[in-house]
Amino acid sequence: xxxxxxxxxxxxxxxxxxxxxxxxxxxxxxxxxxxxxxxxxxxxxxxxxxxxxxxxxxxxxxxxxxxxxxxxxxxxxxxxxxxxxxxxxxxxxxxxxxxxxxxxxxxxxxxxxxxxxxxxxxxxxxxxxxxxxxxxxxxxxxxxxxxxxxxxxxxxxxxxxxxxxxxxxxxxxxxxxxxxxxxxxxxxxxxxxxxxxxxxxxxxxxxxxxxxxxxxxxxxxxxxxxxxxxxxxxxxxxxxxxxxxxxxxxxxxxxxxxxxx
Amino acid sequence: xxxxxxxxxxxxxxxxxxxxxxxxxxxxxxxxxxxxxxxxxxxxxxxxxxxxxxxxxxxxxxxxxxxxxxxxxxxxxxxxxxxxxxxxxxxxxxxxxxxxxxxxxxxxxxxxxxxxxxxxxxxxxxxxxxxxxxxxxxxxxxxxxxxxxxxxxxxxxxxxxxxxxxxxxxxxxxxxxxxxxxxxxxxxxxxxxxxxxxxxxxxxxxxxxxxxxxxxxxxxxxxxxxxxxxxxxxxxxxxxxxxxxxxxxxxxxxxxxxx
Numbered sequence: 468x469x470x471x472x473x474x475x476x477x478x479x480x481x482x483x484x485x486x487x488x489x490x491x492x493x494x495x496x497x498x499x500x501x502x503x504x505x506x507x508x509x510x511x512x513x514x515x516x517x518x519x520x521x522x523x524x525x526x527x528x529x530x531x532x533x534x535x536x537x538x539x540x541x542x543x544x545x546x547x548x549x550x551x552x553x554x555x556x557x558x559x560x561x562x563x564x565x566x567x568x569x570x571x572x573x574x575x576x577x578x579x580x581x582x583x584x585x586x587x588x589x590x591x592x593x594x595x596x597x598x599x600x601x602x603x604x605x606x607x608x609x610x611x612x613x614x615x616x617x618x619x620x621x622x623x624x625x626x627x628x629x630x631x632x633x634x635x636x637x638x639x640x641x642x643x644x645x646x647x648x649x650x651x652x653x654x655x656x657x658x659x660x661x662x663x664x665x666x667x668x669x670x671x672x673x674x675x676x677x678x679x680x681x682x683x684x685x686x687x688x689x690x691x692x693x694x695x696x697x698x699x700x701x702x703x704x705x706x707x708x709x710x711x712x713x714x715x716x717x718x719x720x721x722x723x724x725x726x727x728x
Numbered sequence: 729x730x731x732x733x734x735x736x737x738x739x740x741x742x743x744x745x746x747x748x749x750x751x752x753x754x755x756x757x758x759x760x761x762x763x764x765x766x767x768x769x770x771x772x773x774x775x776x777x778x779x780x781x782x783x784x785x786x787x788x789x790x791x792x793x794x795x796x797x798x799x800x801x802x803x804x805x806x807x808x809x810x811x812x813x814x815x816x817x818x819x820x821x822x823x824x825x826x827x828x829x830x831x832x833x834x835x836x837x838x839x840x841x842x843x844x845x846x847x848x849x850x851x852x853x854x855x856x857x858x859x860x861x862x863x864x865x866x867x868x869x870x871x872x873x874x875x876x877x878x879x880x881x882x883x884x885x886x887x888x889x890x891x892x893x894x895x896x897x898x899x900x901x902x903x904x905x906x907x908x909x910x911x912x913x914x915x916x917x918x919x920x921x922x923x924x925x926x927x928x929x930x931x932x933x934x935x936x937x938x939x940x941x942x943x944x945x946x947x948x949x950x951x952x953x954x955x956x957x958x959x960x961x962x963x964x965x966x967x968x969x970x971x972x973x974x975x976x977x978x979x980x981x982x983x984x985x986x987x
Contacts, residue, residue, distance in 0.1 A: 535859050561861035575856040577848075589860035592763075643860075 485512040488647060488679055489534065494543030495703075496529055503529050504540065505703030511647070511681050516673065518682045518690045518711075520725055521700035527683040528572070530700070531649050534681075535567060536560050548646070565593040568640030568648040568678070572655055574632040576624040576639070583607055583620050586639050593643055610638040613675065614668060630661035637668065641676065648672070650682040654689050666692050687726060699725060751943045755873055758866050765871050772875035780836045780883060787832050788887030791824055792816070792894025800902060809903060810913075816895040817914035822926050825888035827974055830933035833880060834966040838941035841872055842962030845945025846955040854946075869946060873938035880934030881927055921985030929977035936973055940966040 489511035496504040503526040511517050521527045532538040533545060536552050545552045550563055576585050586607045594600060611617045614634040624632060633653065640648055653669065654662035666689050673680060684690055690697055691711050699707040699714065699722060707714055707722050715726050796816055803809045845868055848854050857864040892914060899905040944962040948954045 532855075537855050537858060557863075564859050564861050567859070569856070569859045571852045571856055573851055575852040577853055577856070578851075588857075588862065592861040639860075 485515070487511070488513050488548050489681060490544070490546045491530070491534070492544040494530065494533060494540045494545060496526070496533060496538070496540045503703055504533075504543075506543075507700065507704055509698055509705060511679055514677060514679055516680045516682065516693050516695045518684060518694035518697045519700055520685060520687075520690055520697060521683075522685065525700050526703050527685075527700055528651055531569075531651055531681070531683050534649065535564060535569060561592065565589075565596055565643045566646045568643070568645035570633070570636055570640050570648065570650045570653055572652045574624075574629075574636040576627075576632055576636055578624045580624075581620070582611070582616075582622050582624070582627075582635050585624070585635065586610055586642050589639065589643050596643060606642055610642045611635075613641055613672065614638045630657055630664065633657065633661075633665055634668065637665075637672070641672065644676065645678060647679045647681065650680060650684070652684055652686075653682065654684065654686045659688075662686065662689065669693055747947070748939070748943055751946070752939055754865065755870060755939065758863070758870050759874070761866075763866075765867050768867060769871040769874055772871050773879055776833075776837055776872075776875050777879045777882065779840070780833055780879075781886070783832055783836055784829050784883045784887045785890045787828060788825065788889075788891040789894040791828055792820065792891035792896075793898055795819060795824065795891075796895040796898040800898070812899060812903070813895070813905075813910050813913035814917035817892060817917055818922060820888055820891045820895070821918060822922050823974075823978075825891055826884050826926055826930050826933060827970070829884045829887040830880065830930070830937065830970050831967060833876070833883065833934075834937055834970060835963055837876060838937045838944075838962040838966040839959040841876075841938065841941030842944040842948075843955055843959040845869075845872075845942060846948030846958035849946065849948045850950055850952070850955055865946075869942040872942055873935060876938030876941075877931055877934040880937065881930040884927075884930045884933075921981070925977060925981035925985060929974065929981075932973050932977065933970055936969050937966055940969060 487510050489509070491507060491509045494504050494507045495502070507526070507530060509517070509519070519527055519530070529538060533540045534547065534552070536555070539553065547563060548566065550559070552560070555563065576582075577588065580588065587603050590600075590603050590606070600606060607620070608617060611620065614637050616631060616634055616638065619627060619631065619635065624635070627635060648669075650669065653665055657665065669680065669682075670693060672678065680693075682689070682693060694711050697709065697711055697714055698705045701707075701721055707717065707719065709717075714722055717723065796812065799815065800809065800812065803812055803815070845854075848868070854864045854868070857867060892911070896905075896907050896910040899910050900907060941962045944958040944965070948958040
């Protein structure tokens with residue numbers, strides 16, 4: 468199937484002198500006969516909020532999993548902070564992963580552990596990154612305070628609501644002070660008010676910690692509020708790229724379909 | 729059509745055996761590499777021992793009672809009732825104790841591991857561990873396989889002891905045999921060749937229970953149906969494999985100890 472990228476006016480193209488921290492080029496990934504990624508490419512610049520939108524099953528989550536080495540692409544180039552993922556050994560990849568926070572769609576809290584243990588878990592392997600701290604309580608408290616849930620320290624995940632779980636998961640991604648945060652559908656399954664709170668939280672975290680963010684979503688409101696730049700993923704390729712306003716004004720029917728209420 | 733389905737099933741079976749062998753190989757590769765998850769290993773030992781102890785003790789006790797009650801009339805008929813402690817002792821220590829305890833643990837532990845790890849896979853908790861820089865294979869799989877390998881022999885010994893006690897109880901009430909006499913006869917009849925192979929094979933039973941439970945959970949298909957299937961097939965596959973291991977163990981024991 469052929470896809471056609473829409474034209475973006477030159478004056479709105481992203482400023483290329485900024486440092487590229489995620490570089491994906493011509494990535495292909497298929498599952499049997501199902502070609503999920505079909506030459507997908509993107510660049511994430513330092514300090515940027517980039518939203519990738521696509522329909523369910525369009526390969527957004529596959530792309531983000533290839534990015535952190537949870538899945539291997541069939542072909543293509545993926546580098547994070549200048550390091551090509553497929554060339555890294557396990558140890559180097561783990562060190563690199565400590566600079567990448569990953570918020571999973573379903574929060575993915577360890578349900579046999581308390582909130583405190585969930586937050587302490589990533590510190591087990593990466594204490595040296597934070598100066599070999601012996602008492603992890605201040606770090607845990609700081610991360611929980613960032614998401615407004617300091618009182619949940621000793622609760623189990625089952626005692627938390629969906630929105631609280633998402634915020635605790637966000638706190639867990641923050642504990643290692645990542646440079647990049649990957650959000651896999653951060654508002655999915657949440658009511659509009661909680662979604663709004665999560666989006667606000669994402670913005671405040673970026674402001675506080677100066678992180679770059681790659682946000683995978685199909686929530687137009689989330690994209691409108693948080694994105695500086697957007698990529699529409701259709702049939703495994705970047706079909707369209709630009710700011711929210713630019714894409715919203717597009718007359719391309721496939722782009723328009725994303726913004727119809 | 730039926731022939732192609734049969735061939736596919738055979739191919740799938742051998743594919744699964746191949747994947748299980750690779751999984752087992754990865755366990756031996758990871759076990760010697762630091763960091764060692766000692767705390768998690770101890771937690772798993774406690775969990776598995778604690779969760780299965782009552783079940784193993786009750787089962788062992790009933791087996792001891794039932795074997796003695798069932799065998800007694802025949803032994804009386806042949807005038808060999810004085811051989812009862814020897815017969816029951818050897819049966820329980822060599823075969824019944826290890827196999828029945830392992831089967832009980834296959835139902836209790838292998839299904840539990842399959843469901844637990846399977847649900848962690850489905851809810852992306854394993855992926856979350858991976859991206860946080862912790863090796864989930866080491867943390868979840870190696871610790872559990874080691875825990876089952878070391879806990880099963882302990883459970884078998886306790887199950888055997890309670891089974892023999894159950895048998896002694898029947899003999900006490902039905903045959904007026906004192907506990908001291910009963911256990912003296914049991915220990916007189918047991919030899920090195922009964923105890924050592926029977927104990928060694930329980931390590932392998934434990935290893936199989938942990939290995940299959942973890943394997944089924946770790947490669948669980950997405951969805952809640954996948955978790956159920958992982959738990960179910962873990963029990964079925966473990967039980968089948970336990971008999972294969974038992975046959976091999978008895979065969980080798982026969983060569984070295986002339987059973």
